[in-house]
Amino acid sequence: MNELVYKYIRDNRNNIxxxxxxxxxxxxxxxxxxxxxxxMFARTSSEFIDMITTRLTxxxxxxxxxxxxxxxxxVRLGWPLTFVxxxxxxxxxxxxxxxxxxxxxxxxxxxxxxxxxxxxxxxxNNEIVNMYSQTWEKTVSLQKIALQELSAPLIPxxxxxxxxxxxxxxxxxxxxxxxxxxxxGVVKHRSEVVLIDITGVPVVDTMVxxxxxxxxxxxxxxxxxxMLCGIRxxxxxxxxxxxxxxxxxxxxxSLQKGIEAALEITSRKxxxxxxxxx
Amino acid sequence: xxxxxLKLYDCLLVSIQWELDDATAxxxxxxxxxxxxxxxxxxxxxxxxxxxxxxxxxxxxxxDVVSMSKLMGAKVVITxxxxxxxxxxxxxxxxxxxxxxxxxxxxxxxxxxQELGD
Numbered sequence: 001m002n003e004l005v006y007k008y009i010r011d012n013r014n015n016i017x018x019x020x021x022x023x024x025x026x027x028x029x030x031x032x033x034x035x036x037x038x039x040m041f042a043r044t045s046s047e048f049i050d051m052i053t054t055r056l057t058x059x060x061x062x063x064x065x066x067x068x069x070x071x072x073x074x075v076r077l078g079w080p081l082t083f084v085x086x087x088x089x090x091x092x093x094x095x096x097x098x099x100x101x102x103x104x105x106x107x108x109x110x111x112x113x114x115x116x117x118x119x120x121x122x123x124x125n126n127e128i129v130n131m132y133s134q135t136w137e138k139t140v141s142l143q144k145i146a147l148q149e150l151s152a153p154l155i156p157x158x159x160x161x162x163x164x165x166x167x168x169x170x171x172x173x174x175x176x177x178x179x180x181x182x183x184x185g186v187v188k189h190r191s192e193v194v195l196i197d198i199t200g201v202p203v204v205d206t207m208v209x210x211x212x213x214x215x216x217x218x219x220x221x222x223x224x225x226x227m228l229c230g231i232r233x234x235x236x237x238x239x240x241x242x243x244x245x246x247x248x249x250x251x252x253x254s255l256q257k258g259i260e261a262a263l264e265i266t267s268r269k270x271x272x273x274x275x276x277x278x
Numbered sequence: 279x280x281x282x283x284l285k286l287y288d289c290l291l292v293s294i295q296w297e298l299d300d301a302t303a304x305x306x307x308x309x310x311x312x313x314x315x316x317x318x319x320x321x322x323x324x325x326x327x328x329x330x331x332x333x334x335x336x337x338x339x340x341x342d343v344v345s346m347s348k349l350m351g352a353k354v355v356i357t358x359x360x361x362x363x364x365x366x367x368x369x370x371x372x373x374x375x376x377x378x379x380x381x382x383x384x385x386x387x388x389x390x391x392q393e394l395g396d
Contacts, residue, residue, distance in 0.1 A: 179365060180361065180365070183365065184361050186361075186381075187360070187361060187381065190381055190382075192385075214368045218361075218365055218367070219364075221356075221363075221368070221374065222360070222364050223380040223385065
């Protein structure tokens with residue numbers, strides 16, 4: 001790194017920081033300003049500039065560590081990547097303009113300085129983007145796992161009666177998992193009736209209906225009844241409008257009705273205590 | 279190797295213990311129909327608990343056996359279809375529409391008695 005630039009940045013650190021904060025505040029959109037308090041903004045900005053200056057003195061592990069920490073923090077705070085990137089560009093612009101004003105850059109050395117500057121900034125830029133995408137990927141994969149865990153629970157509620165409550169959108173991958181869990185659960189719990197509750201499924205289109213019908217058929221093959229509960233009015237409307245034939249499957253409007261029907265199938269019923277004493 | 283078909287009161291009991299090949303399946307179809315004719319059984323229980331894989335041909339033969347037995351006046355219950363087998367059948371588009379199914383042999387027999395009693 002060019003000694004000249006390094007010296008300039010070190011000497012004018014506070015000046016650059018102030019300018020940077022002012023410029024960035026104009027550039028940041030309202031959303032960002034709202035979530036971050038002034039103090040937090042100043043502190044994070046200072047940290048950012050600190051991080052960049054670390055890169056000047058030491059070009060190795062120390063910088064990488066700080067960058068990782070910073071990227072994680074910034075992602076958590078919800079700062080967009082474009083903003084951080086812009087910040088980096090702004091930093092180099094301010095530094096460069098400052099150096100021009102003070103006459104440190106002149107006709108003779110400008111090419112050298114620009115070249116030096118560029119070879120200093122570009123790897124940093126890359127590293128930040130890299131770190132950002134890594135952090136995001138990590139978050140996404142964690143969420144994917146969490147979603148998978150939530151995707152198809154099977155609950156034995158009564159002897160021989162099992163419920164599978166479904167919440168959220170169903171895609172092909174999830175439908176497959178639902179089918180597997182459903183069948184394995186039926187065999188494991190030795191259920192006679194399985195209730196699929198779709199109260200929490202926002203949309204039932206032909207694909208979802210197809211998967212549900214398949215699951216119901218498969219349940220019948222392993223020797224149990226399959227019932228569909230929690231059909232909301234709008235779902236009923238879509239099903240009929242799409243011309244989906246659910247005639248083969250027993251449908252009920254609530255889980256409660258479903259359980260009553262399931263008890264009936266297994267020739268049992270719930271009676272109140274007084275009635276029994278009579 | 280032929281699949282043994284056992285008579286239990288007025289029912290026939292078949293337990294398929296190994297993966298079927300095409301010839302065995304066809305042989306089984308023939309044997310079962312003859313046995314139904316011989317014993318004039320009212321019901322048949324086919325237990326396929328130990329079958330983990332099934333192909334479209336075997337599935338078709340099974341479906342045919344059921345329809346044929348029905349023609350001869352015997353109700354058929356298939357028991358112990360494994361989850362993986364059920365998924366395969368559905369994916370192959372074989373729904374075995376008019377077949378009664380049960381979780382295991384015990385439940386299958388119960389179901390058959392119920393059906394025959396009606």
